[in-house]
Amino acid sequence: MTLTLAPLLAEPLPPTLKGLPACAEGVSLQDLHRLRLSLLDGDLPLPAAVLKASALAHNARWMREFTARAGVSLAPHGKTTMAPQLFQRQFDEGAWGMTAATAAHVRTYRRFGVPRVILANQLVGKADLELVLRELEAEPAFDFYLLVDSSAGLELLRRAALERGLKRPVQVLLEVGTPGGRTGVRSTEEGVALARLIRDASPVIALRGVEAFEGVYSGPETARVELGALTMIETVAELARLGCAEGWFAPGEVLLTAGGSAFFDLAAKTLAAVEAGGTGHALRVVLRSGCYLSHDSLQYERMQDRMKQRAGALWGDGPGLRNAIEVWAHVQSVPEPGRAICTAGRRDLSYDACLPAPLWWYRPGLHEAPQASPPEWSVSKLNDQHAYVDASDGALPLQVGDLIAFGIGHPCTTFDKWPLLYTVDDGYRVTGGVRTFF
Amino acid sequence: MTLTLAPLLAEPLPPTLKGLPACAEGVSLQDLHRLRLSLLDGDLPLPAAVLKASALAHNARWMREFTARAGVSLAPHGKTTMAPQLFQRQFDEGAWGMTAATAAHVRTYRRFGVPRVILANQLVGKADLELVLRELEAEPAFDFYLLVDSSAGLELLRRAALERGLKRPVQVLLEVGTPGGRTGVRSTEEGVALARLIRDASPVIALRGVEAFEGVYSGPETARVELGALTMIETVAELARLGCAEGWFAPGEVLLTAGGSAFFDLAAKTLAAVEAGGTGHALRVVLRSGCYLSHDSLQYERMQDRMKQRAGALWGDGPGLRNAIEVWAHVQSVPEPGRAICTAGRRDLSYDACLPAPLWWYRPGLHEAPQASPPEWSVSKLNDQHAYVDASDGALPLQVGDLIAFGIGHPCTTFDKWPLLYTVDDGYRVTGGVRTFF
Numbered sequence: 031m032t033l034t035l036a037p038l039l040a041e042p043l044p045p046t047l048k049g050l051p052a053c054a055e056g057v058s059l060q061d062l063h064r065l066r067l068s069l070l071d072g073d074l075p076l077p078a079a080v081l082k083a084s085a086l087a088h089n090a091r092w093m094r095e096f097t098a099r100a101g102v103s104l105a106p107h108g109k110t111t112m113a114p115q116l117f118q119r120q121f122d123e124g125a126w127g128m129t130a131a132t133a134a135h136v137r138t139y140r141r142f143g144v145p146r147v148i149l150a151n152q153l154v155g156k157a158d159l160e161l162v163l164r165e166l167e168a169e170p171a172f173d174f175y176l177l178v179d180s181s182a183g184l185e186l187l188r189r190a191a192l193e194r195g196l197k198r199p200v201q202v203l204l205e206v207g208t209p210g211g212r213t214g215v216r217s218t219e220e221g222v223a224l225a226r227l228i229r230d231a232s233p234v235i236a237l238r239g240v241e242a243f244e245g246v247y248s249g250p251e252t253a254r255v256e257l258g259a260l261t262m263i264e265t266v267a268e269l270a271r272l273g274c275a276e277g278w279f280a281p282g283e284v285l286l287t288a289g290g291s292a293f294f295d296l297a298a299k300t301l302a303a304v305e306a307g308g309t310g311h312a313l314r315v316v317l318r319s320g321c322y323l324s325h326d327s328l329q330y331e332r333m334q335d336r337m338k339q340r341a342g343a344l345w346g347d348g349p350g351l352r353n354a355i356e357v358w359a360h361v362q363s364v365p366e367p368g369r370a371i372c373t374a375g376r377r378d379l380s381y382d383a384c385l386p387a388p389l390w391w392y393r394p395g396l397h398e399a400p401q402a403s404p405p406e407w408s409v410s411k412l413n414d415q416h417a418y419v420d421a422s423d424g425a426l427p428l429q430v431g432d433l434i435a436f437g438i439g440h441p442c443t444t445f446d447k448w449p450l451l452y453t454v455d456d457g458y459r460v461t462g463g464v465r466t467f468f
Numbered sequence: 469m470t471l472t473l474a475p476l477l478a479e480p481l482p483p484t485l486k487g488l489p490a491c492a493e494g495v496s497l498q499d500l501h502r503l504r505l506s507l508l509d510g511d512l513p514l515p516a517a518v519l520k521a522s523a524l525a526h527n528a529r530w531m532r533e534f535t536a537r538a539g540v541s542l543a544p545h546g547k548t549t550m551a552p553q554l555f556q557r558q559f560d561e562g563a564w565g566m567t568a569a570t571a572a573h574v575r576t577y578r579r580f581g582v583p584r585v586i587l588a589n590q591l592v593g594k595a596d597l598e599l600v601l602r603e604l605e606a607e608p609a610f611d612f613y614l615l616v617d618s619s620a621g622l623e624l625l626r627r628a629a630l631e632r633g634l635k636r637p638v639q640v641l642l643e644v645g646t647p648g649g650r651t652g653v654r655s656t657e658e659g660v661a662l663a664r665l666i667r668d669a670s671p672v673i674a675l676r677g678v679e680a681f682e683g684v685y686s687g688p689e690t691a692r693v694e695l696g697a698l699t700m701i702e703t704v705a706e707l708a709r710l711g712c713a714e715g716w717f718a719p720g721e722v723l724l725t726a727g728g729s730a731f732f733d734l735a736a737k738t739l740a741a742v743e744a745g746g747t748g749h750a751l752r753v754v755l756r757s758g759c760y761l762s763h764d765s766l767q768y769e770r771m772q773d774r775m776k777q778r779a780g781a782l783w784g785d786g787p788g789l790r791n792a793i794e795v796w797a798h799v800q801s802v803p804e805p806g807r808a809i810c811t812a813g814r815r816d817l818s819y820d821a822c823l824p825a826p827l828w829w830y831r832p833g834l835h836e837a838p839q840a841s842p843p844e845w846s847v848s849k850l851n852d853q854h855a856y857v858d859a860s861d862g863a864l865p866l867q868v869g870d871l872i873a874f875g876i877g878h879p880c881t882t883f884d885k886w887p888l889l890y891t892v893d894d895g896y897r898v899t900g901g902v903r904t905f906f
Contacts, residue, residue: 045576075570131852132811133513134485134487138484151800154798157514160489160490161490186868212851215803362589365645373570376820377881413650414569430624446815468887
C-alpha cells in the first residue's frame, strides 16, 4: 500500500515551523537529510522533537511480529501522530488499515490516500457527516467503518446517508462501553437491542462488527483496571458470537476490534479466540494501538512491563518496544543551586499523563555523547515555554547552554505540539523530517 | 503600523485544517465571510474554536484605554495567540510592540513585518541565536530586545554577536526573578552585579532596561501571591532607579517592563511611578499581557474580579474584559443518565489551569439562541478527543446531536490547539478566520 506522499515530501518547508533552523527554510522533507544537521553540534533551534530512526524501525517490526503471532490485524490509531509518513511506515509493516478519531482526520487520511479507515467514534452533525460521506461517494474502493452506540446516533447517520443518496451501505461497528465510562452501550442487553436496530437499518447501514476502547480503564489499581478492560473486551466477544448466531451482521467479514496501546495483548488473546460457529462469517480481529510506534519513556513504558508479564509467550523473546521520541531543549538559566530552567514547556511536551522527565544531558565540547540524567533529576513544573528541572540532592551540574533531552509519557499529546519532528540516527544526526496534521 | 498580512489573507485554506467545512476548502481567509457559515445551523464540523468579534473589539479597545489611563505602553505577548491577524488588531489599538517567547516566534513575527519585539526570554544555542541575529542584520529598523539573567548567558550572546560582526548593539533587558521562581536574578544585589557586567559588554551589548514576569506567582493564596508579584515589580523599579543613577543603561529611553495577564495593574501603577531623577533617560513602562484580547471564562475571569478591586480608579467605569473564546462541540453520546460525551478533548481545549466548563447548549430546531448551561453541569474529564459532561443533579436534557460550547481557563493553551479559529458575530455567523502559527 503506497500513500500519496510525493507532494508533501517535495514541498518547501515553511519558515514558520518551530524547530526549523535558518538553513532548512525552503528545503523539502526529501532533501532535509542532505543538510547533515546535527542536534548535538547545535544545528537545530531548540526545543526540537526527535524520533530515533532505529527505535521507530524496531517498533514497527515488533508490532508486525506481535500481530502475526497473535493472528490479528492492525489498524493503528493515526490520531497519535497524524503523520502520513508514519502511516506509510505502518502500512509497510503490514497494517490492514488506519484508525481515526474525527471526520477531519478522515479527510486528511483520504488526502494522502489511506484506503481503509476505522473512525473509532460516533459521527454527528451535518458538516462532519458531509466530510465523511463525500469520501465514500468519491471513491467506491474506500473501505470505511464507524461506530454507533445509540439509536439516536444511528438515526442521524441513516438519515444523512439517505438524504445524500449514497449508493452503498455505511459500514458501522456496534460500540461497547462500560458503566461510568465513555461512549458505548453499557451492557450486553443494550448491545443486543441496538444491534437489532442497526440490522433493521439495512441496506442503508451495514453492521460489520463490534468495537470497544478498553483504554477508558486506567489508573494505578492494576487488578481493577485489567478486569474492567477485559470485561469490555469479553463483551465484544460475546456480542460478536451472538451476532453471528442471530444474523445481525451484513454478509461477509465481521470485525472484532479493541486494543488501545495499554491492553492490546488482552484484546488479541480474547478476540482471536472467538469463533463464528459455522455461520459463514469470517472473523477479523483488529487492534488499534496508536502509541506503539513511538512508544514513550514513562506511561507506556511502565504499562509495557505489566503487559510483558500478562502476555507470556505471545510477547515473544525480546524486551519489546523502545522509546523513540525525545524533546530536546537548552538550559537557559541556572538561577539558583539545584534548579535549571530549560527552553521547552507545555507547548512542547505532554503533561496530561505525567510530567516529562530528563533523559539525557550533553555539553558541547565536554561530552562525546549524551549522558544519562541521574535519577535525582526531575521536572518539577512546566510553564507554557519553560521546564523547571530540579535535583532532589541539590547537585545539578547543568550550565547555561547545555542540552537536555526530555522523555515523555503519552505520545499523542507530544506529537500534537509539533508540526515537524526530526528523525535522527543514533548519533542525533538528522536523517529526515516528519510533518504532522493536527 | 501595518503588518504584511496580504499573502496570508489571500492563501487558499488547506483541506487539512480541523474545523474547516468541505465548502471552505480552498477558500481564502479574506473570502471566508462570503460563505455566510452559521455555527448554529450546523455549517461547521465540530469541534470548532470561535472568537466573538464583538468581545475582541471591546477587549482591544479596553486595553488601549487602560494603558492610556495608566500612562504606559503595551507589547502584548504574542505567544498567546501566535496569530498575526490579531497582532494587527493590537497594533491598530496602539500597541507599541509585540512580545515573543522563542527565537522561532521572532522569526514568525518578522515574516509578518512586526517592527518591534521584546523576546521575554533568554536566547541560548547557535541555531536560535542565528534566527534572531540575522533579523537584526537584515533590517536596521527592527527594534529588538531580549533578556539576560546570568553572566554565562551574557557571554554566549556577546560572543555570538561578535562572531557575526553585528553592526549594532544587541539591546538587552536585565531580568528580575524571585527565589524559588523561574528565570531572573534572585535579588537586587545579583541584579546590580549583572547590570555592571552588561554595561561593560558595551558596545556589543546595550543595556536598555529591566524586566520581570511576576506571573510566576500564582495560586489561591491571594495575599502571598500578590505580595510576591509586587515585590518582583518593585525590584524592577529599584534596579531601574539604581541603573539611571549609576549609568548602567545605554543612552536613550529605558524600558521598565512587567505585567502578564494577572497583575498588569500592579505593574502599571508601580512602574509608572518610577522617575529617572534628572539623568537624561526617558523611561517607558511596557506591559506585556497576552491574554487580555481573548480573555477567558474561568482563570482570567476570576483574576479580573480581584484586579478590579485592586486597581480602583485606574480600572475605569465598565465591567472590564469579556470572554471572546469558545470551543463548540457536538453531543455524540448520552450513554447513561447525567452524562454526555462531547466531541472535543485535550486536543481542543485548555486543561492546564483548570478543566473547561460548559457555557451554552443549543438544539437545532428547538432553540432560537444558545441557552446558558446550568451551574450543575461540569466537565468531569477530558480524553484526547472527548469531553465528559456530567450533571451534579443527574438531570441532563442533552441529546445526541445537540451543540455545546465550552469556556476555557488560559487562552494560551487553547489557541495552540487550533491552526484556524473563526471570528463570529453575536449570532455565531462566521465573519472571518484567524490563522495561528504554533
